Amino acid sequence: MTIHPPTYRWELLDHYSDATQQRESAKLGMWIFLLTEILFFGGLFCAYAIYRASNPDIFFNAHKALDLHLGTFNTVVLICSSVTMAVAIRSIQLDRIKAGIGFLTATLGLAAVFLVVKFFEYSHKFHLGQLPGKYYTYTGIKGTNPHLFFSVYFSMTGLHALHVIAGMIAISWMIYRASRKHFSARYYTPVELTGMYWHLVDMVWIFLFPLLYLVG
Amino acid sequence: MEMTIPQHNYLREPKGLKSWLLTTDHKRVAILYLISVTISFLVGGIFAMLIRLELIGPGADFMTADTYNKLFTLHGAVMIFLFLIPATPAVLGNFVLPLMIGARDVAFPRLNLASWYIYFFGSIFAVVSIYLGGVDTGWTFYTPYSTQSTTSVIPMTLGIFILGFSSIFTGLNFIVTVHKLRAPGMTWFQMPLMVWALYATAVIQVLATPVLAITLLLLILERLFNIGIFDPLMGGDPILFQHFFWFYSHPAVYIMILPGMGIISELISVFSHRKIFGYKFIAFSSLAIAFLGFLVWGHHMFVSGQSEFASMIFSLLTFLVAIPSGVKIFNWLATMYKGSITFETPMLYAFSFLVLFALGGLTGIFLGALATDVQLHDTYFVVAHFHYVMVGGAVMALMGGLHYWWPKMFGRMYNMFWSSVAAVIIFIGFNFTFFPQFLLGMKGMPRRYFLYQPQFQSLHDVSSMGAFFMGIGFVIAAIVLISSLFKGRIAGANPWGAATLEWTNATSPPSTHNFETTPEITHGPYDFDKVTNRST
Numbered sequence: 062m063t064i065h066p067p068t069y070r071w072e073l074l075d076h077y078s079d080a081t082q083q084r085e086s087a088k089l090g091m092w093i094f095l096l097t098e099i100l101f102f103g104g105l106f107c108a109y110a111i112y113r114a115s116n117p118d119i120f121f122n123a124h125k126a127l128d129l130h131l132g133t134f135n136t137v138v139l140i141c142s143s144v145t146m147a148v149a150i151r152s153i154q155l156d157r158i159k160a161g162i163g164f165l166t167a168t169l170g171l172a173a174v175f176l177v178v179k180f181f182e183y184s185h186k187f188h189l190g191q192l193p194g195k196y197y198t199y200t201g202i203k204g205t206n207p208h209l210f211f212s213v214y215f216s217m218t219g220l221h222a223l224h225v226i227a228g229m230i231a232i233s234w235m236i237y238r239a240s241r242k243h244f245s246a247r248y249y250t251p252v253e254l255t256g257m258y259w260h261l262v263d264m265v266w267i268f269l270f271p272l273l274y275l276v277g
Numbered sequence: 278m279e280m281t282i283p284q285h286n287y288l289r290e291p292k293g294l295k296s297w298l299l300t301t302d303h304k305r306v307a308i309l310y311l312i313s314v315t316i317s318f319l320v321g322g323i324f325a326m327l328i329r330l331e332l333i334g335p336g337a338d339f340m341t342a343d344t345y346n347k348l349f350t351l352h353g354a355v356m357i358f359l360f361l362i363p364a365t366p367a368v369l370g371n372f373v374l375p376l377m378i379g380a381r382d383v384a385f386p387r388l389n390l391a392s393w394y395i396y397f398f399g400s401i402f403a404v405v406s407i408y409l410g411g412v413d414t415g416w417t418f419y420t421p422y423s424t425q426s427t428t429s430v431i432p433m434t435l436g437i438f439i440l441g442f443s444s445i446f447t448g449l450n451f452i453v454t455v456h457k458l459r460a461p462g463m464t465w466f467q468m469p470l471m472v473w474a475l476y477a478t479a480v481i482q483v484l485a486t487p488v489l490a491i492t493l494l495l496l497i498l499e500r501l502f503n504i505g506i507f508d509p510l511m512g513g514d515p516i517l518f519q520h521f522f523w524f525y526s527h528p529a530v531y532i533m534i535l536p537g538m539g540i541i542s543e544l545i546s547v548f549s550h551r552k553i554f555g556y557k558f559i560a561f562s563s564l565a566i567a568f569l570g571f572l573v574w575g576h577h578m579f580v581s582g583q584s585e586f587a588s589m590i591f592s593l594l595t596f597l598v599a600i601p602s603g604v605k606i607f608n609w610l611a612t613m614y615k616g617s618i619t620f621e622t623p624m625l626y627a628f629s630f631l632v633l634f635a636l637g638g639l640t641g642i643f644l645g646a647l648a649t650d651v652q653l654h655d656t657y658f659v660v661a662h663f664h665y666v667m668v669g670g671a672v673m674a675l676m677g678g679l680h681y682w683w684p685k686m687f688g689r690m691y692n693m694f695w696s697s698v699a700a701v702i703i704f705i706g707f708n709f710t711f712f713p714q715f716l717l718g719m720k721g722m723p724r725r726y727f728l729y730q731p732q733f734q735s736l737h738d739v740s741s742m743g744a745f746f747m748g749i750g751f752v753i754a755a756i757v758l759i760s761s762l763f764k765g766r767i768a769g770a771n772p773w774g775a776a777t778l779e780w781t782n783a784t785s786p787p788s789t790h791n792f793e794t795t796p797e798i799t800h801g802p803y804d805f806d807k808v809t810n811r812s813t
Binding site for chain 2: 074075076077078082085086087089090093094096097098100101102103104105107108111112116193194195196205206208209212213215216220
């Protein structure tokens with residue numbers, strides 16, 4: 062195996078002994094960060110479990126207010142974006158930088174589609190007054206405290222949407238860096254880390270979708 | 278041979294304020310943190326002194342009840358989130374961890390610097406909160422009061438939310454550094470026990486802090502939008518906040534104490550000049566404490582109305598924590614047995630730790646027992662227990678560690694006599710402050726009260742006098758350390774004759790890249806007979 066001298070300073074920072082050590086460290090760091098994200102969302106999943114267990118009828122009645130078609134569509138969109146992300150990483154690993162940029166852009170576009178759909182879902186609920194806590198003015202759901210479902214719904218999907226936006230910023234940054242030829246078959250760690258983060262954002266949605274849209 | 282401070286060291290090169298504010302050197306980040314947490318400790322300490330001043334008399338003496346409520350809240354919040362959580366990992370951990378495992382830096386140096394800026398940014402929110410009139414909820418921010426209080430809860434909780442990221446990044450950095458950057462030959466069981474303790478601490482930082490983050494976020498949402506998750510009128514449950522809060526905050530006390538235990542392992546061995554006894558037991562007990570720490574949060578909630586069965590389980594699990602803690606204490610004692618103990622200042626703090634932590638731990642067992650807790654819950658007994666563990670444990674260890682690594686950090690030795698005097702004053706002052714609080718608690722004095730019955734006055738007065746005396750001790754310690762920077766004698770590479778890499782293979786202060794060449798691991802961290810470079 063031939064050893065290439067690094068093209069850029071960040072391909073081998075001077076406190077690492079070789080590029081493999083650097084890449085493995087970065088990936089381990091990212092795994093740990095993803096773990097903190099799971100625990101962060103974990104609090105909300107826990108709150109969901111507790112309130113659903115104590116108010117099963119409200120969760121069942123209120124979930125019908127969500128648009129199953131849009132939810133399903135968004136789920137498909139995010140799964141596709143995970144695929145394009147994975148292909149983008151693979152392309153850059155194979156030095157097909159242009160293709161990589163293309164797939165990263167596709168991922169970015171799918172993320173935008175997700176947010177646009179989410180925006181329409183949200184504005185519809187704002188319009189009807191299906192809102193958390195004291196802002197809840199809708200009257201079409203039976204049972205006491207139906208707003209609890211929407212408190213949980215908006216907290217969970219809102220936090221998830223913020224993560225989608227953060228992911229879009231990271232993906233845009235990767236597109237910019239790839240276009241500046243920062244990445245190659247030798248050095249692609251940041252793209253890989255962005256991909257790991259993006260898959261987690263998708264995974265969270267994969268759990269949110271059935272819990273919120275497919276109750277009962 | 279006349280010793281000199283090495284020309285090339287991290288303090289001198291590179292020069293200029295910008296080189297400090299943009300540094301990625303773990304040693305400089307440690308110094309930045311040292312300055313910040315010292316300021317936090319001073320601020321939190323002033324709040325404590327004002328509390329003790331007010332409590333000299335049973336009536337309203339120097340301030341209003343509202344001011345008093347804010348003072349104890351700010352004392353707790355500042356001391357815990359701005360001082361104790363970051364203090365030992367981010368200051369001493371940052372400085373020694375890469376050195377101890379033979380690395381040139383932590384795994385992510387820029388993230389390390391970012392964590393300091395995030396700390397700084399979070400602290401600004403805390404200061405804004407104080408400027409806007411402070412918070413009066415107690416550092417625990419229990420709902421429903423925290424959702425109703427008219428004080429500036431949001432800036433403070435937002436600040437703590439941000440500080441959490443700083444803590445997470447430090448922990449994440451340490452875990453990866455330990456896994457990936459150990460020098461060749463530095464196996465897991467060659468690592469100093471300080472590294473094991475920092476590793477266990479980092480695991481808690483990473484796993485527990487996100488739960489605090491989501492808890493505080495929900496509290497902020499509750500205040501901003503009345504989402505009702507913690508509001509019983511709207512179908513929510515205020516007890517859920519307590520569960521969430523303690524799921525973080527109980528492990529958090531181990532974030533504060535575990536690195537201290539790591540320091541004590543180093544100090545006891547070095548100043549007994551004897552190989553540590555039961556190395557693996559101490560190492561694994563750190564991990565055991567980290568693990569058990571996640572399973573005991575319910576012992577803060579015995580009187581909250583949680584099920585009796587849950588309380589029994591939590592009580593049992595709480596008792597289990599005593600086992601790894603006891604394992605450590607007995608191993609330290611066994612290390613000292615037949616050692617040739619010397620009484621330098623760091624060792625005095627280690628002795629303080631052993632006595633005070635043992636008392637603090639033992640009284641924790643009282644509180645973990647269901648029946649006694651019903652009597653002692655929310656009394657001064659809890660306050661005393663907590664301070665015995667946190668000040669008597671974590672702060673004593675931090676002081677010991679600071680005095681131990683000071684000559685490595687700055688290359689100069691402090692005045693041993695006066696620093697010892699300070700250590701003794703702090704020990705005596707501490708006991709006068711907090712031992713009476715055990716008695717107050719058992720007699721039924723509730724915590725956080727502004728006014729109290731006249732029969733409690735004598736004990737409160739002893740406590741207040743002790744607090745002022747202890748404060749004098751900390752001032753003397755600070756003066757001794759700071760003056761050593763200017764006129765302390767040159768310490769040399771290894772003034773204590775210690776066997777870990779930061780002493781045997783690096784200069785004092787170390788060079789920017791820590792080591793001339795990557796250290797070869799030729800002996801264990803406690804093989805003192807193999808040390809050849811003792812400098813005094």
